[in-house]
Amino acid sequence: MSSEGRVRKRLTSRTASLVAIVIAVLWTTPTFGLLISSFRPELEIKTNGWWNFFGDPQVTMANYEEVLLNQGLLSYFINSLVITIPSVLFPVAFSAMAAYALAWTRFRGRDWIFIGIFALQIVPLQMALIPMLQMLSPVQEALIWPYPTATVWLAHTCFALPLGIFLLHNFISELPGDVIEAARVDGASHARIFRQVVLPLIVPALASFGIFQFLWVWNDLLVGLVFAGGGPDNAPLTVRLAEMAGSRGQEWQRLTAGAFVSIVVPLIVFLSLQRYFVRGLLAGSVKG
Amino acid sequence: MSFDFAIEGEKLMMLVYGIIGFAAVMGLLLLALGKVDSPKDRWVAIGFLAPAGILLSIGLIYPAIRTLTLSFFDSSSTSFVGLDNYVWMFTHAETRETLRNTALWVLLVPTLSTAVGLLYAVLVDRTRFESFAKSLIFMPMAISFVGAGIIWSFVYAYRPTESDQIGLANQLVVWLGGEPQQWLLEDPWNTMFLIAVLVWIQAGFAMVVLSAAIKAIPSEITEAARLDGVTSSQMFWRVTVPSIRPALIVVLVTISVGTLKVFDVVRTMTGGQFRTSVIANEMYNYAFRYDEDGKGAALAVFLFLLVTPIVFYQVRLVRQRRKEAR
Numbered sequence: 001m002s003s004e005g006r007v008r009k010r011l012t013s014r015t016a017s018l019v020a021i022v023i024a025v026l027w028t029t030p031t032f033g034l035l036i037s038s039f040r041p042e043l044e045i046k047t048n049g050w051w052n053f054f055g056d057p058q059v060t061m062a063n064y065e066e067v068l069l070n071q072g073l074l075s076y077f078i079n080s081l082v083i084t085i086p087s088v089l090f091p092v093a094f095s096a097m098a099a100y101a102l103a104w105t106r107f108r109g110r111d112w113i114f115i116g117i118f119a120l121q122i123v124p125l126q127m128a129l130i131p132m133l134q135m136l137s138p139v140q141e142a143l144i145w146p147y148p149t150a151t152v153w154l155a156h157t158c159f160a161l162p163l164g165i166f167l168l169h170n171f172i173s174e175l176p177g178d179v180i181e182a183a184r185v186d187g188a189s190h191a192r193i194f195r196q197v198v199l200p201l202i203v204p205a206l207a208s209f210g211i212f213q214f215l216w217v218w219n220d221l222l223v224g225l226v227f228a229g230g231g232p233d234n235a236p237l238t239v240r241l242a243e244m245a246g247s248r249g250q251e252w253q254r255l256t257a258g259a260f261v262s263i264v265v266p267l268i269v270f271l272s273l274q275r276y277f278v279r280g281l282l283a284g285s286v287k288g
Numbered sequence: 289m290s291f292d293f294a295i296e297g298e299k300l301m302m303l304v305y306g307i308i309g310f311a312a313v314m315g316l317l318l319l320a321l322g323k324v325d326s327p328k329d330r331w332v333a334i335g336f337l338a339p340a341g342i343l344l345s346i347g348l349i350y351p352a353i354r355t356l357t358l359s360f361f362d363s364s365s366t367s368f369v370g371l372d373n374y375v376w377m378f379t380h381a382e383t384r385e386t387l388r389n390t391a392l393w394v395l396l397v398p399t400l401s402t403a404v405g406l407l408y409a410v411l412v413d414r415t416r417f418e419s420f421a422k423s424l425i426f427m428p429m430a431i432s433f434v435g436a437g438i439i440w441s442f443v444y445a446y447r448p449t450e451s452d453q454i455g456l457a458n459q460l461v462v463w464l465g466g467e468p469q470q471w472l473l474e475d476p477w478n479t480m481f482l483i484a485v486l487v488w489i490q491a492g493f494a495m496v497v498l499s500a501a502i503k504a505i506p507s508e509i510t511e512a513a514r515l516d517g518v519t520s521s522q523m524f525w526r527v528t529v530p531s532i533r534p535a536l537i538v539v540l541v542t543i544s545v546g547t548l549k550v551f552d553v554v555r556t557m558t559g560g561q562f563r564t565s566v567i568a569n570e571m572y573n574y575a576f577r578y579d580e581d582g583k584g585a586a587l588a589v590f591l592f593l594l595v596t597p598i599v600f601y602q603v604r605l606v607r608q609r610r611k612e613a614r
Contacts, residue, residue, distance in 0.1 A: 016520075020411040023404065024424045027488065030439045031427070033456060037442070048452040049459050078296050082303045086310065093314055094339040101336035105329035113337070118606055120344060122599040123352050124549050126571050126588040130581055131354035132347065149302055158347020161340050190332045191322035219432030221552040222568075226576060233295070238434045238552075245438055245556045252442060252454070259438040263431050270430035274423065281493065282500050 038256035045252045063257035072232050080236040087156035087217040092210050095164030100194050103173035121162040152227045156217050171205035208280030211273050218266050237262040359585035373586035390566045398543040400487045405494025426492035437556030440485045444471040475563040485553050494539045501535035
């Protein structure tokens, strides 16, 4: 490389780093500011900017106490957990079964069913909400079901299946065919092959879809709002937070701490399992 | 203090029952399927597909058809009104504003997120702190739209000129010698500031997918270009961008579909007031707050129609891939 070229290269790499740093700062500062603020006393948050914290650090846990106990976010946190765990488990299992059938059993119309399910991914959530609610509320009343949580599980499971089947099918169909054929020849049933051969091999794929679904359900507002109602008995964190943002938009000491309570779980899941999440993303798809 | 251990315990029991019930169903189903196994796969396949098939029928297929029908009926779903709901959608002033806003979202969010994601992916590619640098941009993907809405509402917070600013955006303006702004109140700029939030969330997705595509470019190609002495910008436009075209399309399409349905950001930050509403938000309002099922359904169907071309395109891709695989 000529010396002129080298100089130019260094210059571009310097501006390149600068641009990268600017983007990185822009992308992290808002969250960082919120985190700092959530630990500042109410009066401080409301009268001066969080950047003043570094000149005059005052730390308090009062905001967290206030939102978790007095504002009841702890209850909503539990609701979110109760909603999320089954809403991840069910679709992962059902998708794996369906994906196995679509990849390794032979029957007429198989490809069309697969394409049909794939296409269902694009049906917007919004298309399903009104009839599903109309259908489920009489069932709920008839059963005198005190917790609509089960309806939320059902809704999330239905909406997750097209993506789940598509993603898992991509992995399952790429398993070595001779392993499965050999097991068939040995007289193993499909149910047994699925349990003992396929499931152990697709654990990473299950994990990546599981994380995807976890983040989706934990962060969902629309399904929670429509199916869980607004009360502390069933509604997830997001519903309560959205409500607080709407009605108490200036109570920053609550909003900052509340937002962090909702962010912390997905952030931990995300940071510890990022590898699987990225793999799921790269398997490439569209979420309805 | 509003924390009652009895109530919370009951909820957790719900969770336990749900999981036990699920485990029982799965266990029995697999047991039964092990028994019916025959050389003909058909019955076993039906068994494997049954849970997903039933749920998809009651949770997506039937509701989608029903929504389509409801969109031709009035607010109480009793009398047929033909295309009235659709005519309303395109003539009513407020809804037209909603359509305009949605168009802005769909134009800007995919292009801006992809641009930022691509730029950043190229800049940090093969640098020392690459994976750390990528996590920083990627992190907003783990945050709920509601959480992101609160984070950014705080950035946009407004205080009158005479008092100290608490929002970063206005503080920057003040430092630069300007007047603090009510970012979220003035149309049409407020929509732009909401759009920035979704760009903030989606850029990480674009970055990850595009970064993987960049790494998959064969090194012979980049080496050859480098030997020819191309500048970095030539490298970017003539080598990188053409090589990752398929990934770029996937990213643009995926973000567009997601953007069409944007709901949480708008609802959390402005509630759709100050002329910032979008289709998905109005759909929610009409269907679940104003009890106007017909109009809500029509808005949902319209959303569906907007994404249909994308379905066709993707179905074609998937069918090609399945043919090649055989």
